[in-house]
Amino acid sequence: MYKFLLCWRYLRTRWIALASIISVTLGVATMIVVNAVMAGFTQEMQDRIRGILSDVSFEARSFNGFRDPEYHMREIEKIVGDEIEVMTPTVTVPAMLSFQLHGEWNTRPVQLIGVPRDAMEYASKFRQYLQHPKHREQFRFELQESGYDRRDRHGGDEAPLRVRMEMAGMVHRRNMIEYRRQWEKQLGAQPAPPGDTAKADSKPADDVVDPFAAAQVANPFDVADRPLDPFAARNDNAQADPAAPLTGCVLGIGLASYRHAGAEHFLVLPGDDIQLTFPTAGTPPKAVSDSFTVVDLYESKMTEYDSSFIFVPLDKLQELRGMFDRESGTTFVTSIQIKLKDESRGSIVRDKLQAAFPPHFYSVSTWRDKQGPLLAAVEMETAILNMLLFLIIAVAGFGILAIFFMIVVEKTKDIGILKSLGAHGSGIMGIFLSYGLSLGLVGAGAGMVLGLLFVRHINEIRIWLGQLTGQMVFDPSIYYFYEIPTSVNPWTVAWIVAGALAIAVAASVMPALRAARLHPVEALRYE
Amino acid sequence: MNKHRTANPAGPHGPTVAPLRSQARDGAGAHEHAAVATTVTTATGAAAQRARPSTSPDQEAAASAGGVLLKAVGLKKTYHKGKHEVPVLRGVDLEVRQGELMAVIGQSGSGKSTLLHLLATLDRPDEGEIWFNGQRIDNASTRQRDRLRNRQLGMIFQFYHLLPELTALENVLAPLMITHGFFSYRLQRRKLVERAKSLLETVGLAHRLKHRPRELSGGEMQRAAIARALITEPQILLADEPTGNLDGRTGQGIMELLRSLNTQSNLTIVMVTHDSAIASQADRVVQLVDGQVSDS
Numbered sequence: 001m002y003k004f005l006l007c008w009r010y011l012r013t014r015w016i017a018l019a020s021i022i023s024v025t026l027g028v029a030t031m032i033v034v035n036a037v038m039a040g041f042t043q044e045m046q047d048r049i050r051g052i053l054s055d056v057s058f059e060a061r062s063f064n065g066f067r068d069p070e071y072h073m074r075e076i077e078k079i080v081g082d083e084i085e086v087m088t089p090t091v092t093v094p095a096m097l098s099f100q101l102h103g104e105w106n107t108r109p110v111q112l113i114g115v116p117r118d119a120m121e122y123a124s125k126f127r128q129y130l131q132h133p134k135h136r137e138q139f140r141f142e143l144q145e146s147g148y149d150r151r152d153r154h155g156g157d158e159a160p161l162r163v164r165m166e167m168a169g170m171v172h173r174r175n176m177i178e179y180r181r182q183w184e185k186q187l188g189a190q191p192a193p194p195g196d197t198a199k200a201d202s203k204p205a206d207d208v209v210d211p212f213a214a215a216q217v218a219n220p221f222d223v224a225d226r227p228l229d230p231f232a233a234r235n236d237n238a239q240a241d242p243a244a245p246l247t248g249c250v251l252g253i254g255l256a257s258y259r260h261a262g263a264e265h266f267l268v269l270p271g272d273d274i275q276l277t278f279p280t281a282g283t284p285p286k287a288v289s290d291s292f293t294v295v296d297l298y299e300s301k302m303t304e305y306d307s308s309f310i311f312v313p314l315d316k317l318q319e320l321r322g323m324f325d326r327e328s329g330t331t332f333v334t335s336i337q338i339k340l341k342d343e344s345r346g347s348i349v350r351d352k353l354q355a356a357f358p359p360h361f362y363s364v365s366t367w368r369d370k371q372g373p374l375l376a377a378v379e380m381e382t383a384i385l386n387m388l389l390f391l392i393i394a395v396a397g398f399g400i401l402a403i404f405f406m407i408v409v410e411k412t413k414d415i416g417i418l419k420s421l422g423a424h425g426s427g428i429m430g431i432f433l434s435y436g437l438s439l440g441l442v443g444a445g446a447g448m449v450l451g452l453l454f455v456r457h458i459n460e461i462r463i464w465l466g467q468l469t470g471q472m473v474f475d476p477s478i479y480y481f482y483e484i485p486t487s488v489n490p491w492t493v494a495w496i497v498a499g500a501l502a503i504a505v506a507a508s509v510m511p512a513l514r515a516a517r518l519h520p521v522e523a524l525r526y527e
Numbered sequence: 528m529n530k531h532r533t534a535n536p537a538g539p540h541g542p543t544v545a546p547l548r549s550q551a552r553d554g555a556g557a558h559e560h561a562a563v564a565t566t567v568t569t570a571t572g573a574a575a576q577r578a579r580p581s582t583s584p585d586q587e588a589a590a591s592a593g594g595v596l597l598k599a600v601g602l603k604k605t606y607h608k609g610k611h612e613v614p615v616l617r618g619v620d621l622e623v624r625q626g627e628l629m630a631v632i633g634q635s636g637s638g639k640s641t642l643l644h645l646l647a648t649l650d651r652p653d654e655g656e657i658w659f660n661g662q663r664i665d666n667a668s669t670r671q672r673d674r675l676r677n678r679q680l681g682m683i684f685q686f687y688h689l690l691p692e693l694t695a696l697e698n699v700l701a702p703l704m705i706t707h708g709f710f711s712y713r714l715q716r717r718k719l720v721e722r723a724k725s726l727l728e729t730v731g732l733a734h735r736l737k738h739r740p741r742e743l744s745g746g747e748m749q750r751a752a753i754a755r756a757l758i759t760e761p762q763i764l765l766a767d768e769p770t771g772n773l774d775g776r777t778g779q780g781i782m783e784l785l786r787s788l789n790t791q792s793n794l795t796i797v798m799v800t801h802d803s804a805i806a807s808q809a810d811r812v813v814q815l816v817d818g819q820v821s822d823s
Contacts (some may be wrong), residue, residue, distance in 0.1 A: 004709060009693065010692065418705070420647070420682055420684075421682075422673045422674065422675075422678070422706075423673065423705045424673045425669070524649075
């Protein structure tokens with residue numbers, strides 16, 4: 001009983017000891033904040049990666065791909081059918097993107113991905129990256145009249161205005177054609193339809209698009225928009241309208257714009273035509289080119305993806321690359337993207353598939369495998385930061401040690417008195433251990449509250465610090481975040497607090513032992 | 528002075544104390560017992576071990592003889608200061624009889640405080656034996672000695688040695704807090720606090736319950752220390768210069784308190800002092816000269 005009473009009295013009368021645990025408080029608070037921010041970053045990044053990458057991808061090692069995706073999908077179904085939510089055959093091929101800017105041709109290397117038009121139904125995460133609100137609901141590679149987002153919608157009002165996006169869409173397309181016609185009239189030349197080879201290629205594109213236009217009529221949501229529907233309009237006088245869009249494609253925002261001073265400056269807008277050049281599937285591969293109309297831009301905020309991927313309809317790409325067999329009517333694809341019911345079972349599915357298909361021809365990987373180095377780097381950073389910060393708490397432990405030795409020396413006589421009253425060494429030790437524990441509890445508890453409060457209000461603090469110092473603390477143009485993402489894991493917090501407590505107790509063990517071993521007579525004589 | 532509660536027959540030691548009271552100063556039995564003990568003393572360690580099982584007849588003898596409560600045989604203690612050995616006690620034999628107020632007098636450095644510390648089991652002798660209530664205590668385990676100090680020995684000091692963080696009442700309760708664990712103390716708290724209060728009343732400190740030691744005068748602190756020493760109803764009170772730090776009148780007040788505790792409650796008191804005027808108020812005075820009991 002006396003242990004607790006004395007421990008309590010010492011706590012209340014020795015404020016200097018509380019000073020020693022301020023470092024524990026700060027250490028705990030910092031660790032909580034850093035872990036929350038790092039976890040937030042990681043989670044945000046994983047979300048972005050997973051928005052683009054499927055859980056497991058089953059790929060041919062050759063650009064020519066493999067024959068008959070339906071057969072492969074049936075085989076995969078046989079092996080891991082229970083795990084799979086949906087499978088999508090795709091074609092991935094390196095390509096060159098060319099677009100005209102002020103009369104100059106701009107060419108860039110890209111990764112071209114052909115996806116089935118209906119696969120966009122399942123890719124709900126991917127759809128969220130598109131810039132038109134209607135496309136986020138439903139996307140069929142169609143150009144909208146107008147109404148593309150004018151700001152980064154994750155940034156709110158803080159995001160800079162994307163001025164040119166205001167006119168993106170059919171409006172822009174018509175304007176451009178009109179502008180060009182005027183210009184060519186001035187030159188005395190004949191008006192030409194957009195895209196150099198557009199006239200010849202627009203025919204097959206029409207064939208492909210048509211069934212979906214029909215489907216759209218059945219869609220009650222789109223009935224109201226019908227008059228505006230460019231496809232519907234074109235169905236009536238397809239050949240006559242020079243503004244009729246070609247086959248749709250989706251560009252990464254990093255390809256369509258460049259970033260300067262925190263804002264995007266667009267080179268290509270939805271409604272513009274671009275030209276893509278890529279190898280055919282034959283041997284030796286020959287380069288083929290075709291024009292596409294940009295129908296939307298996607299912004300996943302993963303620069304790596306935003307500046308390299310272009311999505312086009314699968315059937316169009318297969319046709320252009322010659323990835324079909326006229327005799328059997330089967331097609332070729334380069335990969336099958338698999339979405340799992342439970343993402344965490346990705347590596348199990350991967351191993352099963354890899355075992356079932358000859359590895360010479362097929363490679364199977366999870367999204368974690370593909371982004372392994374990036375994720376590992378973030379994990380490594382977190383680990384190192386944690387280690388360094390925990391050292392801070394350990395240093396605080398030495399502070400506690402020193403102050404406790406001081407208190408034991410100061411209390412030597414009291415210890416002698418307690419021993420003369422019959423207190424056992426273990427009891428004396430208990431006083432100082434529970435003292436250390438209480439200090440640890442106060443320090444770690446205050447640190448936890450402080451840390452959690454900081455995490456909760458981190459963005460207000462960021463803004464306030466920015467105003468105070470006149471310096472942008474967290475520049476969205478660098479990080480692509482408008483708010484610092486945070487994620488508090490209760491277990492991490494629990495571990496940090498437990499660690500700090502353990503250090504506080506461990507630091508009080510030595511002084512406590514010394515107190516317990518004091519000789520009563522000598523302690524009583526101590527003045 | 529009020530009737531003292533500590534040695535009240537209702538206390539745990541009551542039955543032992545009561546029959547002894549009638550023959551408190553019967554010396555004959557004690558002598559006989561001393562003779563037995565001396566033979567044990569002269570024997571070596573092996574003999575000492577043999578003496579252990581014989582504690583219970585010994586205890587009986589002590590009770591029936593009504594004599595020796597605390598006994599020291601051939602105590603030797605040497606302190607080491609660097610390379611020098613400083614012999615403090617050179618073979619002290621001492622007997623404290625049940626119910627007596629004994630004074631040990633000696634010059635500074637004569638070893639009287641060391642003797643008291645040995646008797647109080649705060650330190651261990653280099654040689655010799657200490658018997659308390661028929662049991663050998665100098666070689667008992669640390670835990671047993673802690674227990675003995677807590678429950679059967681009361682101690683007061685020249686510098687009072689109260690805990691500065693606790694109030695007078697809490698200081699008096701401290702030994703009980705050591706005896707009882709957290710829950711057992713909580714359960715009996717009301718009863719124990721009542722006992723401490725009445726004890727403080729006995730020593731004349733009823734109006735100082737909530738005061739910290741630094742708010743008390745020297746005499747008041749010593750009274751609080753006496754109340755603390757008596758709260759566990761010990762069989763013996765060991766006082767180390769109880770008046771040494773007090774002026775004459777206050778010291779005399781403390782002496783009167785000790786004397787009344789001795790006569791009214793039959794409390795055995797061993798008091799160490801260098802003041803012969805104080806010592807003269809004791810039943811018996813033992814003089815310590817150069818670490819040995821002087822026969823004068």
